[in-house]
Amino acid sequence: MRSKSMLAAITIAGLLAAATAGTAAAAPKPKPAKKAAKVIRDIRLFISADTNIQDLWQKTLIPAFETRYPQYRVDVTFDLHGVHDAQTTAKVTAATVLHKDPGIDLIDGGFTVQLGTSGLLAPETVKTMPNLKLVSPSVLKAGRGGIPYRGSSVLLAYNATTVPTPPKTLDDLLAWIKANPGKFTYNAPAGGGAGYAFVQTVVDKYVSDATRQKMTTDVVPELEGEWTQGLSTLRGLNPYTYGKNGTYPANNTATLSLLASGQVDMGTVWSDQFTTARRTGAMPANIKVTQISNPSLTGGASYLGIPRAATNIKGAQVLANWVLTPQAQNLIMGGTLNGYPVIPLKLLDPTLADNFANADIANLRPTYTSAMANDLKNAWASSVPGK
């Protein structure tokens, strides 16, 4: 009896769905925007990242900003590892299409450029954010309306005790992996950018320059055939990587802990996560980092985005412009993050800037657009692990 009425319920719901299909979608009710009756206005910041970025904002940048601009209050929503990026993108898209408040004024997350490409960001202008003049034009252009505010890159971490001379090129690295079975690892690309960077770098070795360029700016699924050779190289590494049976650590931090505990001698890591781990003592001093070349591991700028539909665009612009001041960039370089600055080093604190002399953000090798990156993660998962 119970199952019968359940069936009826599902049928009715099905009819309802058919009836509403085609008509305008019922939008989620927007939260009423806080009225500007008070002097203090809210800037609703959405962060989609790891905890080190949360600390950067909540412990370092926001207190300094609120001291400088007491008329604003920054209200943070945090999404760990960006697990809800697809939903957030959907929310912003829906709000823009329906002219509703997305509930976000400023976004710090990997999907900002995707939003910009879809035309969902308020265009950035030097008139409202004069500090944009300090940023490299090519980095700015790649953001598609996103505002670059810090950078990071993926590096090769190695155990200096067991590996006195680390590989210098990708070919050297691939040879080293085969000569030292079980001593190298990279995390599953779906679980984090450090492993993803290695996958893209190996794939890029066999992809033509023109294709590589297109994949970082456009969505070109028809060119994905050029990945085949790189993916088979990666599959060939299965017996030589940590575990030796084609299994890979789940995320960025899993690689860091394998390195720290000495289970592997080499792995790919994010520059900022490595520096933070080193300073907090989680990473022993004999683990060092280096960059390989030909091609190098990927990296690039992180972008802030102001949704076109945001209700406090002005406040978001004030915050974004402030983040590009030398004061804020010094906080990004130092502080808890050790991120790469995006404005010229000569404007910054020289004691901090020395560490970043080689970190020219305009010359980092960019990652693919997010749709292409999703496809690459998908392709890796179906052709590499467990094979």
Add this chain to the structure above:
Amino acid sequence: MLLIIGFIGFPIALSLALTLGFTGGLNQIIALIGQGIRPADHWWGTMAGYQALFSDPRFNGDLQQTIIVTVVSTIVVLVLSLAIALIVRLHRGRIAQLLGAIIVVPMFVPVVISAWAIHTFYGGDGFVRSVAALLGLQAPTLTSTMWAVIIGSVWTSLPFASLLVTSGMQSIPDALIDAARDAGAPMSRIVRTIMLPLASTQLIIATTFTSIGILGSFTIPYFLGSNQPTMLGVEISNFLNAYNRPQQAVAMAFVIFVFAAGIAIAYVRANLRGSATEARA
């Protein structure tokens, strides 16, 4: 009734429509954002989404692993909980009581914590390998294999199953067991012909709850399993988030749903039989 329509029926119907390629209405936004969506080409939709899924070698591996883990773990859980229930029922001593108490402890440990504990116990630098190394042996690393997932599933499912089975065994009157003993029946025969049939409803309920729980598990295979193949719960999350392929993710959920529905039918029938016996008594 309205509650069921609003919170269960409607989202299910909407998701089913998405797997069949209906991308209008409330599915408009997800279809706009998702990649690799096969749109409807008939009045009833399209099977292309499901076809893409079944022709993906990953999915077959995942489905296979999900079924193996579910079946093996459920059998192990059932055997262990039966053994515990019999010990508690037939030997009413201190040790039996203690065993009955210890076995429910995992129920009060959050799954994430236990998954991590199991990971450090069986991992590459874990307890098992360290002890084996001290003895001069080379123990295998169980993490990132199906075995760790099975161990984890058994660990988390055992308490509830053994509570159910134990309570089923406890409700068997002493008189029946004593009468059989007096008639000279050996213990194995008492267990087989009296205790198991009388506790069969609880056994079936324990089986269905355990297997449905393991079928849809996420935390244990996420922490302990290999990247590929993995269990469907983890793969759904990968397809939905990392690969941005909502249609295939939801289609996988419907495949799990079909399996779970099969198990649920067994449960409903056991329930009906249970209430029929009560009515007779």
